[in-house]
Amino acid sequence: MRCKIPRPQTWHAALALAGLACVLASPAGVLADEQGEFVGSETCLECHEDVAATYGRSVHGKLRPYQYTGQAEGCESCHGPGGLHADSNEPADIFVPTTDLGHDGVAACLDCHKTGHTRDWDTSVHAVSDVACLSCHQMHGDGTRPALLADTEEKVCFSCHLDTAAKFRLPSHHPLREGFMTCSSCHGVHGDPFQGIAVGEPTREACLECHAEHAGPFVFEHSPVQEDCAICHDVHGTVANSLLRQNEPFLCLQCHQPHFHSILAGYEGDYSPPQGAIDQDWGYNGLSGTSQHDSMKRVMLTKCTQCHQSVHGTDLPSQSITGQGRALNR
Amino acid sequence: MTANAKEMTMRKHTRFLGAVVLLLCWAATGLAGDDESFTEGSASVGAHYGDFNDMPDRVGEYVNLDGLSDLTADFVLDLVGGNTDTLYRVYLAYTDAATNGFEFGLDNPGLVSVDFGYSSFVHNLDDDLLTNLQAREGVPQPDGTFNPGGKQIYHTDNDPLRRYWVEYERFHGEVKVDLPFLENGVVRLGYDDQHKQGYKQRMTIDHCAFCHVEGNTVRVDQRTKKWLASVEGTVGAVSANYDFARTDFADLGGENLHRWKNANHPVNGTAGAEFASRLLFEDVTLPYADGADNEKLTHNAGLKIDLKRAGSLKGSYTHATRENLKTQVKSKFDAYAIGYAKRLNKDMRLTARFLAYETKVDDYFVNLPNFRADVPGANNLDFDWNRISSANRKVYQGDLNLGWRVGKGRHLKVSWRRQTIDRDAMTQSQTTYQFTGLADNEIAAYMPSEAYANETVINRLKLRYDARLGLKGKYNLAYAYTSVDKPFMNPTAMCEESLAGTPSAHVDTGPIGRLYYYQRARYGNGTNQPNQAHKVTARGSYQLSPRTSVSGYLTWAKDKNDEMNLYEFQRDMLTPGVNVWTAPSDRLLFTLGWAYNKVESNANLCPPFFDG
Numbered sequence: 001m002r003c004k005i006p007r008p009q010t011w012h013a014a015l016a017l018a019g020l021a022c023v024l025a026s027p028a029g030v031l032a033d034e035q036g037e038f039v040g041s042e043t044c045l046e047c048h049e050d051v052a053a054t055y056g057r058s059v060h061g062k063l064r065p066y067q068y069t070g071q072a073e074g075c076e077s078c079h080g081p082g083g084l085h086a087d088s089n090e091p092a093d094i095f096v097p098t099t100d101l102g103h104d105g106v107a108a109c110l111d112c113h114k115t116g117h118t119r120d121w122d123t124s125v126h127a128v129s130d131v132a133c134l135s136c137h138q139m140h141g142d143g144t145r146p147a148l149l150a151d152t153e154e155k156v157c158f159s160c161h162l163d164t165a166a167k168f169r170l171p172s173h174h175p176l177r178e179g180f181m182t183c184s185s186c187h188g189v190h191g192d193p194f195q196g197i198a199v200g201e202p203t204r205e206a207c208l209e210c211h212a213e214h215a216g217p218f219v220f221e222h223s224p225v226q227e228d229c230a231i232c233h234d235v236h237g238t239v240a241n242s243l244l245r246q247n248e249p250f251l252c253l254q255c256h257q258p259h260f261h262s263i264l265a266g267y268e269g270d271y272s273p274p275q276g277a278i279d280q281d282w283g284y285n286g287l288s289g290t291s292q293h294d295s296m297k298r299v300m301l302t303k304c305t306q307c308h309q310s311v312h313g314t315d316l317p318s319q320s321i322t323g324q325g326r327a328l329n330r
Numbered sequence: 331m332t333a334n335a336k337e338m339t340m341r342k343h344t345r346f347l348g349a350v351v352l353l354l355c356w357a358a359t360g361l362a363g364d365d366e367s368f369t370e371g372s373a374s375v376g377a378h379y380g381d382f383n384d385m386p387d388r389v390g391e392y393v394n395l396d397g398l399s400d401l402t403a404d405f406v407l408d409l410v411g412g413n414t415d416t417l418y419r420v421y422l423a424y425t426d427a428a429t430n431g432f433e434f435g436l437d438n439p440g441l442v443s444v445d446f447g448y449s450s451f452v453h454n455l456d457d458d459l460l461t462n463l464q465a466r467e468g469v470p471q472p473d474g475t476f477n478p479g480g481k482q483i484y485h486t487d488n489d490p491l492r493r494y495w496v497e498y499e500r501f502h503g504e505v506k507v508d509l510p511f512l513e514n515g516v517v518r519l520g521y522d523d524q525h526k527q528g529y530k531q532r533m534t535i536d537h538c539a540f541c542h543v544e545g546n547t548v549r550v551d552q553r554t555k556k557w558l559a560s561v562e563g564t565v566g567a568v569s570a571n572y573d574f575a576r577t578d579f580a581d582l583g584g585e586n587l588h589r590w591k592n593a594n595h596p597v598n599g600t601a602g603a604e605f606a607s608r609l610l611f612e613d614v615t616l617p618y619a620d621g622a623d624n625e626k627l628t629h630n631a632g633l634k635i636d637l638k639r640a641g642s643l644k645g646s647y648t649h650a651t652r653e654n655l656k657t658q659v660k661s662k663f664d665a666y667a668i669g670y671a672k673r674l675n676k677d678m679r680l681t682a683r684f685l686a687y688e689t690k691v692d693d694y695f696v697n698l699p700n701f702r703a704d705v706p707g708a709n710n711l712d713f714d715w716n717r718i719s720s721a722n723r724k725v726y727q728g729d730l731n732l733g734w735r736v737g738k739g740r741h742l743k744v745s746w747r748r749q750t751i752d753r754d755a756m757t758q759s760q761t762t763y764q765f766t767g768l769a770d771n772e773i774a775a776y777m778p779s780e781a782y783a784n785e786t787v788i789n790r791l792k793l794r795y796d797a798r799l800g801l802k803g804k805y806n807l808a809y810a811y812t813s814v815d816k817p818f819m820n821p822t823a824m825c826e827e828s829l830a831g832t833p834s835a836h837v838d839t840g841p842i843g844r845l846y847y848y849q850r851a852r853y854g855n856g857t858n859q860p861n862q863a864h865k866v867t868a869r870g871s872y873q874l875s876p877r878t879s880v881s882g883y884l885t886w887a888k889d890k891n892d893e894m895n896l897y898e899f900q901r902d903m904l905t906p907g908v909n910v911w912t913a914p915s916d917r918l919l920f921t922l923g924w925a926y927n928k929v930e931s932n933a934n935l936c937p938p939f940f941d942g
Contacts, residue, residue, distance in 0.1 A: 057368060062415060064440030066510045114569045115514045115562045119634060122642045122671035123681040128733040130741040130796060144370070144410045146419065146435065162869050162883040166907045166925035175392045179423070180431075180451045180498075201628075201650065201663065202687070202725075210524065212554045212579035215624050217654050217661045217691045223720035223757040227818050231859065239927065241388065241456065245858070246931065254858040254899070254933040257824035263937045267468035267478045273540055283591045284540060287484040293476075295465030299483050299541075302462045306543060307535045309619070315657050316620055319537060319590065319609050321698055321713050329535050330618045 035095060036083025041074030043086050051075075054142030069112050078108045078139075098134055109133045117190045124191025131160075136189075157183045167237035174235060174243070186235075204229055218313030220326045224255070225312050252304040262300035267291045369411035371420075377403050378425070387454035394428045394452040395493065402426050415439075421447075428452045428497050440510070446503035455494040455530050460485040463543050487545040489531075496528035496550050504558075512563040520558035527551050532619040534588040544588075548619050551582040567636040575628040581621025589615045610698065623655040641672030648687075661691040661721065677735040685727040691719035722754035739798035746791050753784040757820050787815040805870030812863040817891065823856025824936035825896065854896040854936055860889035878912040889931075901931035 045052035055061040061074075068077050076082055078097060085094035097105030110121060121127055133139075136156045141148040149156055154176060158165035168177050175181055183189065186206045207229045208215045214225065224231040232251060233243040240247040249258070271291055273284040305311055310328040317325025380398045382390060407422040421433040431449030467479030502522045509515025532548040535541065555578045562571035592613045593606040606612050632646035650663040665687035672680050694717040727749040734742045794808040864887065871881035884906045891899035907925035914920070 056366065057410075057412060057417070059417060059437060059439050062412075062417065062437075062439045064510070067440050067508070069513060112514075114564055114634065114636070115571060116516065119562075119569070119571065119632065120644070120669065123644070123669035123683055123731075125731075127671070128679055128681050128731040128745070129743050129794065130733060130735065159871075160869070162881055162907065162909065163867065163885050163905055166883075166905065166923075166927070169923075169925060170927065171388055172391065175451060175453075178392045178451065180392070180449055201648065201665065202689075210554075212524075212577065212624065213552055213581065213621055215579065215626070215652060216622055217624075217652065217659045217719065217721065218622060219657055219659065219694045219696065219717060221717070221720055223755075223820075224818070226719065226721035231818065245929070250933060251858070253856075253935060254931070255820040255823050255856040257852065257854070257856075258935065258937045260938045261467075261481065263939065264479075264481065265468040265470060265476055267466040267476050269466075269478070271466040271478060271482060273482065273484075277540065277594055280592065283589070284484070284542070287486070287540070287542070289464030289466065289482070289484055291464065291466040291468070293468065296467065296481075296483075298462045299465045303458070306458060306460065306463065306533055307537075309533050314620070315622055315654070316616075316618060317610055317696070317698075319611060321608050321610055324713050324715055325610060325696060325698060330616075330620075 035081040035085065035093060036087070037081055038072050038076050039082045039086050041076070044075040044079075044082055047089075051140050055140060057142050058140070058148065060139070060148075067112070077112075098132070105134070106132050109139075117188075120188070120191030122191070124188075126189065127191065153182045153184060157189070164236050167234070170237035170239055172239070172241050172243050173237035207235075214312040216313050219315045220310075220317065220328060221313050222311050222328060248303045248305060249301050256304075259300050261296055264296040266293050266295035266297075268293055367411065367413040369409060371407065371409035371411075373405065373407045375403065375405045377401055385456075387456055391454055392429075392451055393454070394426050395454065395495070396428065397426060440508050442508065443506045444504070445506075446501070448499070448501045450497060450499045453496045453498055453528075455496060455528075457492055457494050457531055458533070458545060459490075460487055460533075460543060460545050481541070483541040483543070485543045485545070489545065489547040492529070492531070492547055494528070494530050494547075496526050496530065499525045499527075509563065513565070514569065515563035516561070518558065518560045520556075522554075522556040522558070524554040525552070532586065534618055536591050540594060542591075546586070546588070548586050549583045551584070552579070552621065553582060554579045567638070569634040569636075571630075571632045573628070573630040575626075577626040577628075578623075579625075580623050583621065585617050586619045587615050588618050589613075620656075622657070624652055625655060626650060626652040641670060644669045657694070659692045659694055661689065661719075663687065663689050679733040681729070681731045681733075683727075683729040685729075686725065688724045689721050691721045693718055718755040720753065720755055720757055724752045726750045739804075741796040743794040743796075744792070745794075747788070748790075749786075749788040751786040751788075753786075756784045756818065786817055788817075789813045799870070799872060802874075803870065803872035805868070808865075808867040810863075810865040812860070812865075814859070814861045814863075816893070817857060817859035817861050819855050819857030819859060819891075819894070821855050822852040823854055824852055824934065825854035826852050826938045854934065855894035856934065857891060857894065857899060858901065858931065858933075859891065860899065860901065861891045861893045863887065863889045877914065878910070880908065880910050882906070882908045896936070897932075897934040899932065901929065903930075904928045 041055075045055065055075075063073070065073060070077055072081070080095040082094060085091075097108035099105075106121070106127070110118065113121075136150060137148045138150045139148065141150070145151070151159075167173065176183070186209075204226070229235070232245060234245050235243060238244060240251075244251055246254075269291060270288060272288040278285045308328045310316070310330060314328060314330055316330035318327035318329050320327060379401045380390075380393065382393075382395055382398065386393065386395055402425075404425045405422075406424075407420070409418075409420040411418055415438055417435075417437045417439075419433065419435040422430075423432070424430040429451050431447065433445075433447035435443070435445045437443040463483055463485035465481075465483045467481035468476030469479040470476055500523065502520070504518060504520040507517045509517065528550045529547050530550050532546050534544050534546060536544075557576045558574070560571060560573040562569065564570075590612055593609055628648065628650040630646060630648045632644065634642060634644035636642050645666070645668045648663070648665040648667075651660060652663075653660045665685065667683065667685045669683045670681065674680050696715050696717055698713045698715075700712055727747065729745065729747045731743065731745045734744075736742050790810065790812040792808065792810040794806060796804070796806040798804045866886045867883070868885075869881070869883040871879060873879045885903065887901075887903040889899075889901040889903075905925070905927045907923065909921065909923040911919075911921050
């Protein structure tokens with residue numbers, strides 16, 4: 001199947017003048033003299049049947065004239081004039097961004113993709129790490145994958161980030177390998193003023209995109225929640241539940257001391273509330289327990305959030321006045 | 331399955347099937363008739379069966395357990411197609427009533443594109459049996475035995491053996507309209523709707539009576555709606571954008587109420603009034619697990635200038651506000667970012683970024699009743715305090731990155747970052763009592779012993795080397811060193827000041843008055859944040875044959891904090907892994923992976939002795 005490259009329409013010609021300033025910087029513009037005349041995509045696709053088979057199905061094969069920033073359209077918008085190459089059939093006579101410029105072939109893409117997701121590409125971590133557009137995307141892709149990705153987003157990212165991929169195999173993980181989110185749900189893979197996080201604000205805001213119930217701002221805070229979620233959570237995956245870096249109470253005890261009750265000895269035997277308390281209808285009727293020598297430790301050194309439930313913050317004061325309402329257990 | 335859950339499932343079934351029918355009908359007929367129309371794709375049909383016991387959330391966190399033990403059909407359909415001007419994509423995935431989704435995209439390049447999708451999955455949550463919460467104090471006797479003491483802990487699970495889960499649904503849509511009269515001119519309108527429904531366990535605790543922890547079932551019904559609008563375009567060498575977003579979060583789960591019981595002294599049960607005077611509330615029904623509805627508005631404006639050979643320069647400004655709609659507490663965020671990128675020569679690229687932002691949350695005055703206000707002879711200590719948010723901060727960050735292609739297939743990257751964080755209050759974890767009528771030395775025993783600097787300075791150096799292994803392999807080595815001056819910590823985490831020599835005359839010694847009802851000052855630092863961190867990463871892959879490849883990685887990290895006043899924090903991490911991929915034929919693929927994850931860290935266990 002041969003692709004039809006749309007021809008310019010008259011009213012678009014005037015609009016194209018607005019982009020003239022960019023023309024000089026485009027590969028097509030620079031190479032116009034060296035590679036002969038523009039011959040149009042139809043000429044290219046007569047020989048390049050493999051590209052012709054899919055090019056028309058891709059988003060690049062359906063661009064309108066006013067979407068081109070240079071003086072050429074179709075194949076020649078990236079490869080420059082094809083006249084010389086069409087006559088000689090010599091590969092050296094055509095400009096191939098990735099071959100001729102290597103990583104800098106990215107410039108051919110950025111000539112059009114100046115805005116949107118790729119706005120911050122120039123200063124991105126990927127850009128300075130020699131990652132190019134074609135590391136993840138297929139320019140001549142057939143459009144069967146979104147954004148012309150070479151594979152699924154997960155596979156593309158994990159082909160380099162092997163250690164992160166392994167973390168998603170740990171018992172507690174975000175539902176990425178289940179297919180309910182992708183790396184770009186949180187990361188701005190094309191760059192961002194912040195630290196590779198998508199939302200353009202500090203890391204915590206990326207988490208709050210889905211966990212808005214922890215946003216507050218609350219009256220009673222837990223300061224690491226305001227500082228950085230990653231102080232307690234390893235978001236790619238952990239052995240401990242709830243993506244915690246360590247199990248409770250160990251994680252909590254890195255910043256807090258336990259209650260003094262944890263060193264009390266336990267009584268050995270069954271117990272129940274005093275009759276006086278039961279008689280006064282304090283709601284303790286029917287309670288009973290069995291205590292052992294280390295029971296106080298099991299109570300106080302197992303899981304802090306059994307009592308301190310609102311570790312992400314709350315507006316409701318806790319019960320004790322001397323605790324000034326900030327025990328985070330309501 | 332509860333009636334509510336069944337209703338949710340039916341609703342989702344109807345919604346999903348409706349979408350399937352509509353999208354398939356559209357795909358079959360919408361673009362037909364065009365000479366260049368095409369449709370291709372794949373469909374897979376299967377079935378699944380499973381079973382579970384014990385705590386399935388630990389191994390099947392996102393598996394819908396309802397109907398899991400029934401053989402259930404599932405399918406995936408992925409279609410792409412188009413005609414001369416238009417492309418479309420339909421993706422449908424159905425695992426079960428609660429686990430399914432679809433994506434639909436329609437792109438008419440240069441004019442308009444529409445994307446929307448829906449997904450739903452289940453997140454299983456813990457059911458804490460609370461069985462560790464039973465104990466009674468033992469009072470040591472001279473003969474080595476223990477008599478029953480006054481402190482008792484009980485637990486009640488009000489909904490025993492309940493399975494807890496949340497169904498997460500998300501719908502998102504975006505319309506993009508191209509502006510033909512403007513280079514890269516695009517207007518985007520987007521909508522994102524997240525809905526979480528289900529049940530979770532929440533505990534309540536009556537303390538300063540018999541300690542009684544109750545497990546309760548709480549309904550989850552949370553909705554987050556987000557609207558987005560943006561416009562961008564390029565004129566000459568200048569590209570500009572403006573983005574707006576509004577996010578509304580609403581907790582629709584209803585009020586959860588608990589009756590806090592009468593105050594009851596753990597040892598002297600008749601001293602109820604004495605205990606009540608030390609509590610904010612008792613013998614009253616109050617809400618708990620209350621969600622905070624909030625609203626966020628974000629504005630972002632950016633400018634990018636293409637300086638041709640001189641590189642590119644960009645800047646952006648972000649202003650965001652968020653308001654807690656129940657308390658009217660507001661936060662404000664302002665950020666300025668500047669970035670510069672330049673190719674120094676054919677092989678070297680330099681980027682520099684500077685970022686400055688400020689977050690400010692309203693102060694909140696917490697007005698509390700005086701301690702033991704109703705007790706005769708009490709000195710009416712005032713426990714009011716002003717909450718200064720630990721979110722308040724000014725942050726300045728600079729990054730310099732140099733990428734250098736040192737040879738064919740070899741690349742070196744050097745990165746340096748400096749960040750300063752200036753907080754209003756790193757933490758207010760320690761109480762800040764306001765004593766009246768006391769000498770300074772008397773107050774000192776109750777106040778934080780050492781003010782901790784709220785400014786953190788981070789310096790980070792990263793080196794990374796990438797290279798090819800012949801034509802069939804590649805590897806990279808990376809090293810990062812981070813030095814932090816005064817990392818985030820709880821400066822008064824542990825170790826109470828000694829009572830020795832503390833005057834006690836000012837402490838009310840009413841009927842039951844004792845020092846131990848106060849929280850005394852602590853002086854020991856505690857954190858899991860390092861002041862020095864080393865991280866080494868090695869990754870590599872090699873193609874053994876056209877049909878077999880192997881890849882591996884090793885991450886070693888060593889964090890330590892030797893700035894704390896009591897102990898040295900250490901965290902060591904080692905995570906190696908190997909993956910093998912082989913495809914004996916075009917239709918058969920095996921992957922085998924091994925991963926090891928070890929993290930070892932320490933903490934200072936510093937429980938206070940009971941001194942009452």
